[in-house]
Amino acid sequence: MKPKDQTEKDNAKDTAYEQLARIGKAMAGPGRLKILDILRNGPRTVESLAEEAEMGVANVSRHLQVLRGAGMVDSEKKGLYVTYRVADAHVCEFFSAMCRLAEARLAEFEKIVSRFADGSEAMESVDREALVNRLEKGEIIVIDVRPEPEYRAGHIPGAVSIPAEEMASRLAELPQEKEIVAYCRGPYCLLASRAVEVLRENGYAARRMREGIPEWRAFGMPVASGEHQHETL
Amino acid sequence: MKPKDQTEKDNAKDTAYEQLARIGKAMAGPGRLKILDILRNGPRTVESLAEEAEMGVANVSRHLQVLRGAGMVDSEKKGLYVTYRVADAHVCEFFSAMCRLAEARLAEFEKIVSRFADGSEAMESVDREALVNRLEKGEIIVIDVRPEPEYRAGHIPGAVSIPAEEMASRLAELPQEKEIVAYCRGPYCLLASRAVEVLRENGYAARRMREGIPEWRAFGMPVASGEHQHETL
DNA sequence: CAAGTATTCAATTGATTTGTAAAATATATC
DNA sequence: GATATATTTTACAAATCAATTGAATACTTG
Numbered sequence: 241m242k243p244k245d246q247t248e249k250d251n252a253k254d255t256a257y258e259q260l261a262r263i264g265k266a267m268a269g270p271g272r273l274k275i276l277d278i279l280r281n282g283p284r285t286v287e288s289l290a291e292e293a294e295m296g297v298a299n300v301s302r303h304l305q306v307l308r309g310a311g312m313v314d315s316e317k318k319g320l321y322v323t324y325r326v327a328d329a330h331v332c333e334f335f336s337a338m339c340r341l342a343e344a345r346l347a348e349f350e351k352i353v354s355r356f357a358d359g360s361e362a363m364e365s366v367d368r369e370a371l372v373n374r375l376e377k378g379e380i381i382v383i384d385v386r387p388e389p390e391y392r393a394g395h396i397p398g399a400v401s402i403p404a405e406e407m408a409s410r411l412a413e414l415p416q417e418k419e420i421v422a423y424c425r426g427p428y429c430l431l432a433s434r435a436v437e438v439l440r441e442n443g444y445a446a447r448r449m450r451e452g453i454p455e456w457r458a459f460g461m462p463v464a465s466g467e468h469q470h471e472t473l
Numbered sequence: 474m475k476p477k478d479q480t481e482k483d484n485a486k487d488t489a490y491e492q493l494a495r496i497g498k499a500m501a502g503p504g505r506l507k508i509l510d511i512l513r514n515g516p517r518t519v520e521s522l523a524e525e526a527e528m529g530v531a532n533v534s535r536h537l538q539v540l541r542g543a544g545m546v547d548s549e550k551k552g553l554y555v556t557y558r559v560a561d562a563h564v565c566e567f568f569s570a571m572c573r574l575a576e577a578r579l580a581e582f583e584k585i586v587s588r589f590a591d592g593s594e595a596m597e598s599v600d601r602e603a604l605v606n607r608l609e610k611g612e613i614i615v616i617d618v619r620p621e622p623e624y625r626a627g628h629i630p631g632a633v634s635i636p637a638e639e640m641a642s643r644l645a646e647l648p649q650e651k652e653i654v655a656y657c658r659g660p661y662c663l664l665a666s667r668a669v670e671v672l673r674e675n676g677y678a679a680r681r682m683r684e685g686i687p688e689w690r691a692f693g694m695p696v697a698s699g700e701h702q703h704e705t706l
Numbered sequence: 707c708a709a710g711t712a713t714t715c716a717a718t719t720g721a722t723t724t725g726t727a728a729a730a731t732a733t734a735t736c
Numbered sequence: 737g738a739t740a741t742a743t744t745t746t747a748c749a750a751a752t753c754a755a756t757t758g759a760a761t762a763c764t765t766g
Contacts, residue, residue, distance in 0.1 A: 254581065254585055255503060255585070256575075256582060256585050256586060256661035257503035257504075257506040257507050257510070257661075258503045259575055259579050259581050259582040259585060260500070260503075260506050260571060260572065260575050260582070260661075261500070261501060261502055261503045261506055262575075262579065263500070263571055263574060263575055263579075264497055264498075264499070264500030264501040264502070264506065264571075265497075265501040265502075265754090266497070267493070267494070267496070267497030267500065267501075268494060268497040268498040268500075268501040268754090269494050269497070269498075269754085269755075270488060270490035270491045270493075270494045271490075271755080271756095273490040273493050273494055273497065274490050277490070285711085285712090286711075286712060286713090287710095287711065287712085295756090296756075296757065296758090297711085297712075297713095298712085298713075298714085298756085298757070298758080298759095299755075299756060299757075301712060301713055301714090302713085302714090302755080302756085303755090305713085306754095310578075310579070311574070311575070311577075311578030311579045312574075312578070317712090317763090317764090319711095319764065319765070320709095320710060320711050320712085320763085320764055320765065321710095321711065321712085322711080322712060322713095327578055328577065328578070330570075330573055330574040330577045330578065331574060331578075333570055333573070333574075334567075334570040334571060334573075334574045336570075337563075337566055337567040337569075337570035337571075338493060338496055338497075338567060338570075339493065340563055340566070340567075341496060341544070341545075341563040341564060341566075341567045342489075342492055342493050342495075342496055342544070344544075344561065344563045345543075345544030345545070345560055345561070345563065345564075346492050346495065346496075346543075346544045348487065348492050349489060349492040349493070352487055352488070352489050352492060353489060428489035428490075428493075498722090501722090502722085502723080504723085504724095518743085518744090519743075519744060519745090520742095520743070520744085528724090529724070529725065529726090530743085530744075530745095531724080531725075531726085531727095531744085531745075531746085532723075532724055532725075534744060534745055534746090535722095535723080535724085535745090535746090536723095538745085539722095550731090550732090550744090552732065552733070552743095553731080553732055553733065553741095553742060553743050553744085554732095554742095554743065554744085555743075555744060555745090
């Protein structure tokens with residue numbers, strides 16, 4: 241702890257770097273990243289986040305304070321529940337930039353992500369317009385395998401909600417003839433690859449779409465919200 | 474440490490979130506952010522970084538390992554010296570996204586940045602083309618107040634190098650009649666505002682340009698490198 | 707007041723930072 | 737070549753900071 245001859249400004253607690261570090265700290269653990277990733281898919285209460293992220297409620301609450309301290313999430317109290325959501329678009333852009341950096345520079349990250357690729361990841365940079373087109377024509381079925389709250393908060397128009405957890409028990413709802421495309425939270429979420437695995441084991445022609453709703457939104461694609469109205473497939 | 478009934482994948486050390494957190498951790502302290510910010514302005518040796526950032530050499534070396542572990546910097550050994558540089562453009566984009574987020578969402582950050590504004594920050598979103606134009610016509614003088622190694626690594630064509638430290642003692646080189654525009658590492662660096670302060674105290678019409686060379690580059694503006702050839706002002 | 711949700715508190719445990727000193731690496735000198 | 741010198745990395749120890757958990761507290765609704 242040498243005092244040295246620094247000016248007051250330089251070692252003060254209120255440098256720009258100190259402030260930037262608040263954002264860095266907020267991203268410094270897997271727990272908070274997971275929470276933020278879930279939050280990117282729609283607003284959530286503390287309890288539902290805790291369940292989804294498989295963490296204690298107290299712990300999640302603590303993490304959320306840190307995220308709020310870094311300006312990344314906002315909260316709103318409605319009755320008994322406190323709902324958290326990502327603060328604004330800058331947060332999603334920042335998160336994306338972080339993912340792109342990881343994908344470009346971290347070999348381990350690349351390995352983990354490509355492990356989810358399941359062989360035929362031709363869907364990787366699928367033409368989104370074409371996907372929507374084929375879905376509208378009824379040529380394919382698109383399923384949203386995220387937990388239902390996220391589906392309700394926003395999904396690809398025409399997509400069906402079948403949470404990955406329930407996949408195995410709801411196969412009857414899906415016709416064998418059509419090609420099935422599954423998506424989840426994004427390229428780094430494992431829900432869709434799990435679902436595709438189950439589908440393939442049961443003889444379906446299933447593929448995964450890398451992009452999740454946050455990316456879909458960022459591309460300016462349409463997003464529907466609310467319950468699914470049951471039509472025949 | 475409850476084992477719970479999680480699948481192997483979920484709590485493994487090799488989740489995507491765990492990898493992303495490496496980047497977050499690398500950005501979790503002001504020290505490493507300062508180092509990275511300096512590095513954005515050009516390659517540097519460990520020792521010169523230590524001096525610039527006012528940190529111990531051993532400490533800087535540690536920080537650099539962490540940054541390299543996060544894929545953000547590369548190093549190259551040349552003789553006695555090890556030269557570090559930012560790994561690729563993704564790093565700069567990520568850093569910018571972080572700054573934009575901070576500016577949009579952290580009140581304290583905003584306050585610190587605007588403190589450097591020095592009143593007449595009309596230069597804030599100056600037309601860059603116009604600046605180059607006026608500089609070419611000799612209507613203004615543009616000075617680069619960063620340490621010389623950074624000037625040499627890349628500067629605005631036609632700008633003169635006068636490190637902020639030497640500002641006070643090199644006033645004689647600057648004619649009183651012309652308007653002076655100073656720039657440094659970017660919006661969150663305090664060098665330029667210090668220099669402008671000194672200039673104003675001595676009767677100069679001086680202004681600060683918010684953007685630094687990293688931003689200048691990102692905008693696709695031309696960047697010159699090498700020594701300054703002494704012409705008359 | 708009772709029940710349910712979220713936050714705070716206290717305590718343990720584990721990481722990170724930083725300075726000093728020593729070790730490793732490369733260069734130059736005798 | 738051996739030795740001295742300069743740069744960088746590692747090792748170690750002290751201090752600081754962060755994550756997690758269960759218990760206690762606060763807040764809101766019925």
